Amino acid sequence: MSNSFAAAASAPPHGSAGSFDYTKDDFLLISNLLREETGIHLQDSKSTLVYSRIAKRVRALGLSSFGAYCEHISRDNAERQIMIEALTTNTTNFFRENHHFEYLHKELVGTLVEAARKRRPVRIWSSASSSGQEPYSIALTILGVAPDAPKLDIRILATDVNSQMVARGAAGTYDEEEVREIPAAQLSRYFTKSTSESGHRYTATHEIKKLISFQQLNLFENWPMRRRFDVIFCRNVMIYFSAETQMGLWQRLVEKLDYGGCLFIGHSERVTGECAAHLDPIGITAYRKRVGQRS
Ligand SMILES: C[S@@+](CC[C@H](N)C(=O)[O-])C[C@H]1O[C@@H](n2cnc3c(N)ncnc32)[C@H](O)[C@@H]1O
The missing domain is CATH 3.40.50.150 (Vaccinia Virus protein VP39)
Known part of the structure; x- marks a missing residue:
């Protein structure tokens, strides 16, 4: 992964198969969009989480970088919703906080x-x-x-x-x-x-x-x-x-x-x-x- 912004611990190593260019600007664009649409505020420390959840979408769409993905979501409302859904945290259980x-x-x-x-x-x-x-x-x-x-x-x-x-x-x-x-x-x-x-x-x-x-x-x-x-x-x-x-x-x-x-x-x-x-x-x-x- 060139120009790596995601923490090395969970992002694929430089140049490995299936890794994508991911810059701080990509993270900012994605996190700003998420905040504008849902109110969800992602700290910089969530950059790795964004990489790991969105890389699947970059791959599924046949794109080569997060930059290309950011361009894609600027034109495609349906993909924007998919992105939002990939980034929400849905942890719950029956009778939680009983x-x-x-x-x-x-x-x-x-x-x-x-x-x-x-x-x-x-x-x-x-x-x-x-x-x-x-x-x-x-x-x-x-x-x-x-x-x-x-x-x-x-x-x-x-x-x-x-x-x-x-x-x-x-x-x-x-x-x-x-x-x-x-x-x-x-x-x-x-x-x-x-x-x-x-x-x-x-x-x-x-x-x-x-x-x-x-x-x-x-x-x-x-x-x-x-x-x-x-x-x-x-x-x-x-x-x-x-x-x-x-x-x-x-x-x-x-x-x-x-x-x-x-x-x-x-x-x-x-x-x-x-x-x-x-x-x-x-x-x-x-x-x-x-x-x-x-x-
Ligand atoms: C951690 S879960 C909490 C579920 C449940 N209320 C509980 O306490 O177990 C948070 C939920 O909030 C939803 N959520 C986040 N932003 C939202 C928004 N702007 N409008 C509606 N739901 C939202 C997420 O999709 C997620 O399912």
Whole structure:
């Protein structure tokens, strides 16, 4: 690799087969584009990560350098989306940061289900839902209290900028390792097991899927949802954005939360800006929007 910018540790050595020219300008162009489109802010230290994730695309397109790839994405919107999806970090699991689901179970679901039984629509938003484990964990928590929830007007909106992750969530198929946090009784009730050479797979049933609507949505674009939400999960995504970007997004999220509604955020995140004054802490990284406050 001539003109190497990526750290030698993970980038292929100079001149080896399959290596591509990669300059600091290439990294800057890619990272600026990613930030403009998704808010994701990559430090210089992520240069190697960019190389390793995008080199596959350079190769697949038959290009010889990152410079040629940068030129390509300036003309090709579809490839720009592929690039974005290659650079998002989608780590997640069922019942991640379980204290949120415990709170949902103990303090919220009863009231929400009661409201739904009185024909008030209940709306929950998993706003960076990755491959679906978070919205399915919300659904399983609701079903644990109210097995008839799919017959009520309770809906979980699951959105993510990464369309491949959204498609995975909508398909709802997970391997044995991924479902290990799901209690056995719920796994057998709400997932169908299939077996192939690569092991067991579990696919969410129609019953649980009825509670969730998966849609691709970039948090920095317009939000088409008209209603406010009773509960918003916005976890482990703000960490990828700059402090200023985070502040603007917190404001929009709190505006989209109903009075008395709850916001769950990631373990290393913190609500910043004026809107924080409208939230009361109710648990670990969990907040309730004060009733009667404008925001
Ligand atoms: C680390 S995962 C967190 C998943 C889940 N919320 C959790 O806590 O387990 C972060 C997700 O945020 C998504 N993401 C990043 N930027 C986004 C944006 N601008 N709009 C919507 N989703 C975004 C990524 O695609 C990724 O799936």
